[in-house]
Amino acid sequence: MANTADSSQQIAHSAPVTGPVLGNDGRPLKASLAKSLRRQKLRALGLIAPLLIFVLLTFIAPIADMLFRSVENNIVGDVLPRTVVALKDWDATTGELPDNATFKAMALDLKEAVEDKSHTRLGSRLNYEQSGISSLFRQTGRKVKRLDVEETTDFVAAFEKMNKKWVDVENWQTIKAFSGRFTDGYFLAAADLTKGPEGVERVPENQQIYYTLLLRTLKMSMIITISCILLGYPIAFLLATLPLRTSNLLLILVLLPFWTSLLVRTSAWKVLLQQQGVINDTLVWLGVVADNARLELINNQTGTIIAMTHILLPFMILPLFSVMKTIPPSYVRAAKSLGANDWTAFWRVYFPQSVPGIGAGSILCFILSIGYYITPEIVGGTKGVFISNRIAYHISSSLNWGLAAALGTLLLVVVLGLYWLYDKFVGIDNVKLG
Amino acid sequence: MKMKSIILSTAAGVVAASAAGAKDMTIVSWGGAYSASQDAAYHQPYMKANSDVNIINDESSAEAVAKLRAMAEAGNTTWDVVDVVASDAIRLCDEGLAMEIDADTMLADAPDGTKASEDFGDLLVSECFIPQIVYSTTFAYRTDVDAWGGKEPNNICDVFDLEAFPGKRSLEKRPINNMEWALLCDGVDKADVYDVLGTEEGQQQALNKLDSIKSEVIWWSAGADTPQLLADGEVVMGSTYNGRLFSLIVEQEQPVKMMWDAQVFDLDGWIIPANLSDERKEAALDYIMFATDTQRLADQAKYISYGPARASSAPLVGKHEALGIDMAPHMPTDPENAKNTFLYNYEFWADYRDDIDAKFQAWLAQ
Numbered sequence: 001m002a003n004t005a006d007s008s009q010q011i012a013h014s015a016p017v018t019g020p021v022l023g024n025d026g027r028p029l030k031a032s033l034a035k036s037l038r039r040q041k042l043r044a045l046g047l048i049a050p051l052l053i054f055v056l057l058t059f060i061a062p063i064a065d066m067l068f069r070s071v072e073n074n075i076v077g078d079v080l081p082r083t084v085v086a087l088k089d090w091d092a093t094t095g096e097l098p099d100n101a102t103f104k105a106m107a108l109d110l111k112e113a114v115e116d117k118s119h120t121r122l123g124s125r126l127n128y129e130q131s132g133i134s135s136l137f138r139q140t141g142r143k144v145k146r147l148d149v150e151e152t153t154d155f156v157a158a159f160e161k162m163n164k165k166w167v168d169v170e171n172w173q174t175i176k177a178f179s180g181r182f183t184d185g186y187f188l189a190a191a192d193l194t195k196g197p198e199g200v201e202r203v204p205e206n207q208q209i210y211y212t213l214l215l216r217t218l219k220m221s222m223i224i225t226i227s228c229i230l231l232g233y234p235i236a237f238l239l240a241t242l243p244l245r246t247s248n249l250l251l252i253l254v255l256l257p258f259w260t261s262l263l264v265r266t267s268a269w270k271v272l273l274q275q276q277g278v279i280n281d282t283l284v285w286l287g288v289v290a291d292n293a294r295l296e297l298i299n300n301q302t303g304t305i306i307a308m309t310h311i312l313l314p315f316m317i318l319p320l321f322s323v324m325k326t327i328p329p330s331y332v333r334a335a336k337s338l339g340a341n342d343w344t345a346f347w348r349v350y351f352p353q354s355v356p357g358i359g360a361g362s363i364l365c366f367i368l369s370i371g372y373y374i375t376p377e378i379v380g381g382t383k384g385v386f387i388s389n390r391i392a393y394h395i396s397s398s399l400n401w402g403l404a405a406a407l408g409t410l411l412l413v414v415v416l417g418l419y420w421l422y423d424k425f426v427g428i429d430n431v432k433l434g
Numbered sequence: 435m436k437m438k439s440i441i442l443s444t445a446a447g448v449v450a451a452s453a454a455g456a457k458d459m460t461i462v463s464w465g466g467a468y469s470a471s472q473d474a475a476y477h478q479p480y481m482k483a484n485s486d487v488n489i490i491n492d493e494s495s496a497e498a499v500a501k502l503r504a505m506a507e508a509g510n511t512t513w514d515v516v517d518v519v520a521s522d523a524i525r526l527c528d529e530g531l532a533m534e535i536d537a538d539t540m541l542a543d544a545p546d547g548t549k550a551s552e553d554f555g556d557l558l559v560s561e562c563f564i565p566q567i568v569y570s571t572t573f574a575y576r577t578d579v580d581a582w583g584g585k586e587p588n589n590i591c592d593v594f595d596l597e598a599f600p601g602k603r604s605l606e607k608r609p610i611n612n613m614e615w616a617l618l619c620d621g622v623d624k625a626d627v628y629d630v631l632g633t634e635e636g637q638q639q640a641l642n643k644l645d646s647i648k649s650e651v652i653w654w655s656a657g658a659d660t661p662q663l664l665a666d667g668e669v670v671m672g673s674t675y676n677g678r679l680f681s682l683i684v685e686q687e688q689p690v691k692m693m694w695d696a697q698v699f700d701l702d703g704w705i706i707p708a709n710l711s712d713e714r715k716e717a718a719l720d721y722i723m724f725a726t727d728t729q730r731l732a733d734q735a736k737y738i739s740y741g742p743a744r745a746s747s748a749p750l751v752g753k754h755e756a757l758g759i760d761m762a763p764h765m766p767t768d769p770e771n772a773k774n775t776f777l778y779n780y781e782f783w784a785d786y787r788d789d790i791d792a793k794f795q796a797w798l799a800q
Binding site: 116117118120121123124127128131132133134135138203206207208209212213216274275276277299377381382383390395396397398399400401 | 529530785797798
């Protein structure tokens with residue numbers, strides 16, 4: 001590098017002014033500079049390649065795969081290939097049943113599906129869209145084995161005999177509506193919407209949940225972040241100004257919760273906060289509250305806010321501390337010597353310099369709390385749970401991974417949107433970790 | 435020279451370990467007292483009889499369905515036998531994640547020669563499910579509540595009676611069971627409960643009834659919550675699995691009593707994951723044949739108060755292994771306790787679970 005730069009300088013001086021500047025190998029200087037820069041970039045890429053490949057394979061690819069499930073809907077076309085083709089010409093809006101040929105296609109498809117039991121899997125997929133389809137497919141699967149496709153002529157009657165739900169147009173409408181390779185059904189569900197006969201509509205009010213949860217998650221994450229700032233700032237200030245020996249000891253106290261299991265910390269809050277718990281007992285003993293009017297500090301939003309503020313506090317204190325460490329104390333002294341009182345010196349001189357730390361801590365706390373679910377699940381009751389609790393429910397309990405993926409994608413988009421807003425108003429350059 | 439021998443012995447050790455590993459069997463269950471009872475009644479005797487088998491306990495039953503699906507998608511199922519509740523077994527069967535079981539050829543006959551399918555009877559609720567125990571979700575209450583003036587709740591509807599029985603109650607954070615109890619106490623006949631619950635109005639009716647006690651309910655999601663809440667005095671009554679209440683009342687001697695009224699029977703049992711290699715499948719089936727025979731199921735009841743799923747096991751249920759008390763009166767199936775019972779409707783909940791759950795959660799969030 002140094003060599004190239006030297007020789008190029010030399011040549012630049014001696015070369016004729018017309019035509020491209022040539023290097024001493026006779027090639028244009030610009031090209032050889034670009035070449036050496038490219039080589040440098042490749043080497044840098046080569047150095048980070050192991051990490052890059054690792055992150056791609058273990059992080060980006062699985063997330064992309066999971067998110068893709070929010071639109072993927074191959075199962076209907078795979079299990080019922082003939083039926084899907086036959087249903088193409090059927091007009092779902094007339095309210096009439098599909099023709100006999102479609103029922104026959106369904107019979108042939110189901111007979112094949114029963115072999116590898118994919119009909120029940122399809123049933124549970126479609127049951128997300130309409131209750132009752134799961135048992136319809138399970139029961140029909142048992143009976144369709146005995147159906148003789150060669151002999152039967154009236155398939156509509158044969159299906160009605162197997163289960164009278166087959167002559168219910170609604171079921172066929174659902175199958176047709178979700179017969180494509182891709183679906184927007186999960187995203188609609190994640191936004192409290194549904195596909196009705198007349199297009200997209202809101203689900204009935206008594207089933208709307210995700211909008212409420214998303215709003216609550218954002219609101220409570222904001223409250224938790226703000227309480228972290230309020231509690232963390234004085235501590236970080238203390239840590240940054242105390243002599244090293246004392247501040248190191250205090251820093252260990254801040255870090256101590258990090259080394260304790262999350263579940264243990266959360267359960268400890270349960271013991272403290274419950275109505276027959278330590279805090280309430282003490283308050284009753286002191287006579288601050290009456291025995292029959294104990295405070296409700298847990299199984300509600302208060303519980304979630306208290307426990308999560310405690311758990312996320314180190315993520316606020318550490319960036320704040322490392323930023324405050326770099327603020328020279330002489331600035332405040334200078335301000336004071338120029339006549340500022342304590343508050344003015346702090347507010348006009350010290351505080352503005354610590355803002356990048358607040359920014360970094362806030363982003364950490366906010367983004368971490370948006371994705372939390374263990375702590376809200378344990379101390380949040382019903383009003384203090386987050387949208388992640390629903391995602392966890394759909395992943396591990398209802399097995400509706402498509403909906404979980406859609407909710408996860410929405411959450412990701414919302415967080416990226418907030419990040420963009422943050423960058424626009426605060427500026428991401430103003431964030432410092434130290 | 436020394437280096438070489440170290441390498442050799444290490445290599446030999448690895449070979450030996452992988453040879454022994456061929457007989458490892460991973461059995462997944464719920465952990466805690468329940469896994470301990472299975473270990474004592476099934477695993478230890480089985481390993482004694484088959485010295486080449488090494489059983490590894492995994493306590494992941496709570497997330498078994500999701501994990502089995504993930505394993506199947508990755509093409510690497512590491513579990514051999516999995517303990518799940520019946521509704522999960524139905525779902526796993528529907529998803530093609532559990533192997534179908536032919537009860538008469540794959541399970542042991544009763545000692546008197548009764549075929550397994552007859553011995554288990556109605557409890558074989560899915561083609562993939564091998565029932566193990568009958569448990570119930572039921573209520574218990576504290577016996578030292580002053581505000582009740584000496585009365586004790588003995589009817590399921592007392593749970594919904596805040597005037598006679600004030601205080602917090604704990605209910606499970608899901609619609610199943612709660613919706614049924616609400617309808618029962620809102621004048622719906624026991625036989626009609628699921629017909630009513632299948633309609634929009636019926637679901638709303640149940641939620642309205644639950645609404646009347648909503649302010650006094652603490653919602654639980656882990657089976658250990660209610661016993662803890664009862665012991666702490668946080669709630670005056672609450673629902674949970676009867677085995678948990680047994681250990682609270684009998685083993686920990688807390689001032690708590692069982693209510694039993696309108697207890698909801700449910701089943702827990704084994705499934706074998708689909709797509710195991712032939713060798714592992716055979717080993718799993720051999721274990722299942724042993725662990726679900728009449729004597730073994732009766733043995734488990736020595737350690738925990740859940741009723742054995744075989745009719746032929748019931749007469750063999752004896753005394754508690756450590757406390758020496760008779761277990762029969764603590765079984766949910768005991769005639770004295772089972773005067774008024776309710777059977778969980780699997781088919782109904784497989785169909786309506788998502789729909790009603792969405793409504794229930796929306797109602798909770800209000």
